[in-house]
Amino acid sequence: MSGKKQLYVIKIGGNIIDDEYKLTNFLKQFANLSSPRQLAGPDAPEVHKILIHGGGKLATKLAEQMNIPQQMIDGRRITDAETLKIVTMVYAGYINKNIVAQLQANNCNAIGLTGADGNVILAHKRNHPTIDYGFAGDVDTIDTNLLKSILDQQIAVVMAPITHDQKGQLLNTNADTIAQEVANALSTLYDVQLIYSFEKSGVLLDANDDNTVISSINPAYYQQLKSEQKIFAGMIPKLDNAFAALNRGVKKVIIGKAEQLTDLITGKAGTSIVHE
Amino acid sequence: MSGKKQLYVIKIGGNIIDDEYKLTNFLKQFANLSSPRQLAGPDAPEVHKILIHGGGKLATKLAEQMNIPQQMIDGRRITDAETLKIVTMVYAGYINKNIVAQLQANNCNAIGLTGADGNVILAHKRNHPTIDYGFAGDVDTIDTNLLKSILDQQIAVVMAPITHDQKGQLLNTNADTIAQEVANALSTLYDVQLIYSFEKSGVLLDANDDNTVISSINPAYYQQLKSEQKIFAGMIPKLDNAFAALNRGVKKVIIGKAEQLTDLITGKAGTSIVHE
Numbered sequence: 001m002s003g004k005k006q007l008y009v010i011k012i013g014g015n016i017i018d019d020e021y022k023l024t025n026f027l028k029q030f031a032n033l034s035s036p037r038q039l040a041g042p043d044a045p046e047v048h049k050i051l052i053h054g055g056g057k058l059a060t061k062l063a064e065q066m067n068i069p070q071q072m073i074d075g076r077r078i079t080d081a082e083t084l085k086i087v088t089m090v091y092a093g094y095i096n097k098n099i100v101a102q103l104q105a106n107n108c109n110a111i112g113l114t115g116a117d118g119n120v121i122l123a124h125k126r127n128h129p130t131i132d133y134g135f136a137g138d139v140d141t142i143d144t145n146l147l148k149s150i151l152d153q154q155i156a157v158v159m160a161p162i163t164h165d166q167k168g169q170l171l172n173t174n175a176d177t178i179a180q181e182v183a184n185a186l187s188t189l190y191d192v193q194l195i196y197s198f199e200k201s202g203v204l205l206d207a208n209d210d211n212t213v214i215s216s217i218n219p220a221y222y223q224q225l226k227s228e229q230k231i232f233a234g235m236i237p238k239l240d241n242a243f244a245a246l247n248r249g250v251k252k253v254i255i256g257k258a259e260q261l262t263d264l265i266t267g268k269a270g271t272s273i274v275h276e
Numbered sequence: 277m278s279g280k281k282q283l284y285v286i287k288i289g290g291n292i293i294d295d296e297y298k299l300t301n302f303l304k305q306f307a308n309l310s311s312p313r314q315l316a317g318p319d320a321p322e323v324h325k326i327l328i329h330g331g332g333k334l335a336t337k338l339a340e341q342m343n344i345p346q347q348m349i350d351g352r353r354i355t356d357a358e359t360l361k362i363v364t365m366v367y368a369g370y371i372n373k374n375i376v377a378q379l380q381a382n383n384c385n386a387i388g389l390t391g392a393d394g395n396v397i398l399a400h401k402r403n404h405p406t407i408d409y410g411f412a413g414d415v416d417t418i419d420t421n422l423l424k425s426i427l428d429q430q431i432a433v434v435m436a437p438i439t440h441d442q443k444g445q446l447l448n449t450n451a452d453t454i455a456q457e458v459a460n461a462l463s464t465l466y467d468v469q470l471i472y473s474f475e476k477s478g479v480l481l482d483a484n485d486d487n488t489v490i491s492s493i494n495p496a497y498y499q500q501l502k503s504e505q506k507i508f509a510g511m512i513p514k515l516d517n518a519f520a521a522l523n524r525g526v527k528k529v530i531i532g533k534a535e536q537l538t539d540l541i542t543g544k545a546g547t548s549i550v551h552e
Contacts, residue, residue: 062365065342085370089338093369094361097438097446101392105444111393111422116377118387118431146387149425155394162373168381170373 007048007151007190008033008265011179013198016258017056017095026197027099029261030156031106048151048190050182051110052159053099054175059083059090079134079172087172091160099158110156115139115163116170118146121178123163123171137163137171139178142185151190176238180245187249194250195265196238197258202271203239207232213256216272219243242273283324283427283466284309284541287455289474292534293332293371302473303375305537306432307382324427324466326458327386328435329375330451335359335366355410355448363448367436375434386432391415391439392446394422397454399439399447413439413447415454418461427466452514456521463525470526471541472514473534478547479515483508489532492548495519518549 010030016022033049059077063070063086071078079087096112103110115121115137123137150157159182161175176196183194202213217225222239225231231239242253256263256270263269286306292298309325335353339346339362347354355363372388379386391397391413399413426433435458437451452472459470478489493501498515501507507515518529532539532546539545 062342066338067341088373089365089369091369092373093365093367097364097368097390097392100390101440101446102444104392104395104440104442109395111389113387114373114376116373116380116388118426119380119385146426146429146431149429150394150422153422153425155422164377164380166380168378170377 004189004191005046005048007050007186007192008195009050009052009179009183009186009192010195010197010261011052011175012054012258013196014054014056015199016197017053018058022259023099024102026258026261027102028106029259031103031108032262033265046154048154048156050147050151050157050159050186051099052161052175052179052182053091053095054161055087055091055095058095059087062086062090073131073133076133076136076174077172078132079136081135084135084170084172088162088170092162096158096160103156103158108156109154110158111150112158112160114160114170115173115178119143119164119166120146120159121163121173121181122166123173124165125169125171135169135171137165137173139163139173139181142181144185144189147182147186148189176241180241183245183250184248187251192250193252193254193265194242194245195254195256195261196242197256197261197264200257201260201269202256203235204232205230213269214271216274218274218276239273246273246275280465280467281322281324283326283462283468284471285326285328285455285459285462285468286471286473286537287328287451288330288534289472290330290332291475292473293329294334298535299375300378302534302537303378304382305535307379307384308538309541322430324430324432326423326427326433326435326462327375328437328451328455328458329367329371330437331363331367331371334371335363338362338366349407349409352409352412352450353448354408355412357411360411360446360448364438364446368438372434372436379432379434384432385430386434387426388434388436390436390446391449391454395419395440395442396422396435397439397449397457398442399449400441401445401447411445411447413441413449415439415449415457418457420461420465423458423462424465452517456517459521459526460524463527468526469528469530469541470518470521471530471532471537471546472518473532473537473540476533477536477545478532479511480508481506489545490547492550494550494552498549515549522549522551 100112126136163173205212253273260269376388402412439449481488529549536545
């Protein structure tokens with residue numbers, strides 16, 4: 001034991017945001033993580049937590065209502081000025097504040113932030129040799145001061161995937177990346193577990209069978225699974241990022257179903273990505 | 277001198293939000309208030325500040341784009357469910373985060389909040405005998421803990437006029453009221469000056485002549501001006517609120533032009549509402 005306090009950095013996927021029932025269920029479990037006794041007995045250490053949300057289909061729907069055409073390249077939205085306005089409204093406004101209000105209703109004090117707030121995430125406009133992604137941001141630095149002061153007041157942080165460049169420009173930023181960068185930066189101050197929760201039960205041996213969850217993957221097993229081509233291609237970037245996070249100080253990465261959040265944390269569900 | 281630190285609670289009107297040039301100019305002045313030397317010499321005490329913004333015409337414009345009809349009664353928007361979604365997106369998302377990003381660009385660390393964040397403003401859905409205002413919130417309590425911890429880190433707070441009822445419901449709330457309630461609540465901890473900045477130069481003897489600013493109003497003079505019918509009717513609720521704030525602990529209330537923010541604070545412009 002390092003003596004550091006526990007911190008859960010939990011990314012929630014867009015499919016969960018779009019499903020009111022699943023989101024409510026997830027938020028109830030997230031709220032209850034503030035009670036360590038539920039998970040680990042009365043002597044358990046304080047638990048701190050950060051929720052990072054994506055945007056789901058609401059931004060696309062609003063763009064349709066406003067007749068603003070959306071362009072996607074390789075699954076990434078091209079963020080022109082009108083689209084940046086939409087994602088700022090939907091992610092930082094509607095989704096972020098409704099999540100905060102729901103957590104408050106579940107007696108979990110929470111605060112919603114973007115990377116511009118408290119200068120928490122400094123980013124720069126993506127500079128790509130051939131594709132103009134528009135106002136898409138790549139993360140430069142995380143300032144942990146404000147995050148720490150909020151977490152230490154037992155307030156959960158809810159982060160929208162919007163950053164800024166400190167020159168007045170907001171930037172649309174990948175939520176998976178934000179989760180990883182925030183987890184890495186805070187691992188100097190906390191024992192961090194990084195949880196990617198989405199609609200699947202974990203890393204699957206058979207992408208079509210939710211009962212084939214691999215419960216634990218270490219680097220040697222990952223190499224073996226990759227050489228046997230048993231890892232679904234779409235999962236490889238997530239797993240590469242997970243091992244990168246472990247190498248940068250994160251204690252454990254867990255991938256699994258949002259509705260099973262409590263079980264993911266107690267090791268009863270999902271896939272744990274570990275050093276050994 | 278009370279020995280308390282200085283806090284400026286500054287409300288900015290919707291007409292300023294709608295004017296990019298005026299808003300930029302105002303935010304530069306707001307950012308520079310963090311440097312007490314500029315205002316009062318090298319030995320000046322620390323300055324803390326809160327900005328409360330209204331919404332301007334952007335919400336109405338977005339409602340038009342989305343074909344959602346807007347109903348106003350006595351200048352107040354009737355907040356049905358779709359309108360609440362719009363104001364949450366526009367006030368808490370677009371306007372709030374762009375103000376924060378602009379302040380960061382001016383080297384003023386800032387954080388954008390609604391009343392749901394950190395449970396800062398608890399409200400209830402307005403209960404009116406004859407008019408259904410929809411999801412309009414009337415303020416119950418201000419929790420000063422989070423605000424104090426942020427201000428004491430020399431971070432400015434930017435508040436959007438959205439509150440919550442702690443049952444998961446966000447509520448659209450009048451920004452003037454939020455400014456007054458926040459100023460009142462924090463006056464136990466700080467020497468608070470409450471500034472209402474808008475498009476006019478202050479309280480005017482002749483509503484059509486911006487050169488007839490009354491520089492100072494105390495209760496006796498206010499009674500005299502009212503009995504002589506020299507106060508523009510629209511200004512009376514603002515002045516009544518100002519005197520109510522003074523009675524609840526606020527040190528000074530200033531009303532004046534947003535572009536003259538620095539001069540309002542140094543007493544070179546605007547109308548000061550004072551006890552004596």
